[in-house]
Amino acid sequence: MDAAPGTPGAEPRHTVATVALPEDVSANGHRIDQLLELNHRFDFILAVVMLGWLGLMLWRFRGARKVAPDGGTRRSRALVMVTALTIFGVVDGTMFARSLGYLDDVLWNFEVPEGNPATVRLEVNARQWAWEVRYAGEDGRFNTADDVVTWSDVRVPVGVPVWVQLASTDVVHGFSLPNFRVKLDAIPGRVNQTWFQAAREGTWEVACYEHCGTSHYKMRGTLTVMTPEAYATWLREASRQAAHVYDSADTAAHWGWEWRPKP
Incomplete structure (x- = not known):
């Protein structure tokens, strides 16, 4: 039996459509791949029907000399x-219904990370041209002396589950985890949220999918x-190291915020 979304240890399920896509290493990424595969199948069927009909009409009226x-x-x-x-109705209705199912079951279903005591919460601050990532330290609170901040x-x-809250300090950036089928805008003055769950260990790319300036190509990280x-x-x-070197005068490092409730 397949594991439910958010179930620890759930393995990614691969389909034919994933061959040309980045490797899916998330617990729920197969839902996106299945939508793409279904869309490609519909496109193929419609293309065959339309081209077949066109070929039939060309053959049927091949001797016609006048057009009326x-x-x-x-x-x-x-x-x-x-x-x-x-x-x-069949094509767009099916895609619409299955897309809404993914939104309700996964993307907007913050009850999963909220209800799991093991959930990891991250605050991500996008800037030209890097990702600052903040973890609550041993005290469990953000924007305190023992926060861990990585670059x-x-x-x-x-x-x-990994619950991400995302903002930007300058321009619009795009937080992208291709192997987890995650994309989220980082917008100045606004905190956006998403979540994902890794199905296996490894190292993958963090990318920016919005052109954010002259060094956009450098805005890469690792997950x-x-x-x-x-x-x-x-x-x-x-x-412990962060608490030891904490500098209250370094205001640029204190960009964290109080954790926002689920949207």
């Missing part, structure tokens, strides 16, 4: 309209998925 406009009969026009609406280096444990034990050890040591 023909508006068709009322019955034929009604048939064309019903056919077009049926195709639209384009995201570390998370495998098998648990390292660790075992829960390794992550806890790293965070505990990093938090």
Whole structure:
């Protein structure tokens, strides 16, 4: 039986559509890939039907020498309209319904990270041209002396939800985790939220998908998925070091915010 969204240890399920996509290493990324595969199948079927009909008409009227406009009969026009609406309803209706299902079950379902005591919360501050990532330290609160702040280096444990709150200090950036099927705008003056869950350990890319200036191409980072034990050890040591070197006068480093409630 497939694991439910947000279930620790859930493995990514691959489909034919993932061959040309970045490797899916998230617990829920297969839902996006299945939508893409379904869309490609519909496109292929419609292309075959339309090209086949065009070829048939070219063959059927290959000897015609004169062309006369023909508006068709009322019955034929009604048939064309019903056919077009049926195709639209099946193709677009199916895609719309399944997209809403993904939004409700995963993307907007913040009950999953909120209800899991192991959830990792991250505050990400985008700037030209890097990602600043803030972790609450041992005190469990953001924007305090023991916060861990990394520079384009995201570390998370495998098998648990990761709740991201994202803002920008300058221009609009695009927080992208291609291997987790995550994309989220970083907008000055606004905190956006998303969540994901890693299905296995490894290191993958953090990218910016919005052109944000002359050095946009440099705005890359790494996301390292660790075992829960390794992550806890790293965070505990990093938090103690952060508290030891904390400088209250360094106001530029104190960009964190009080954790926002779910949207």
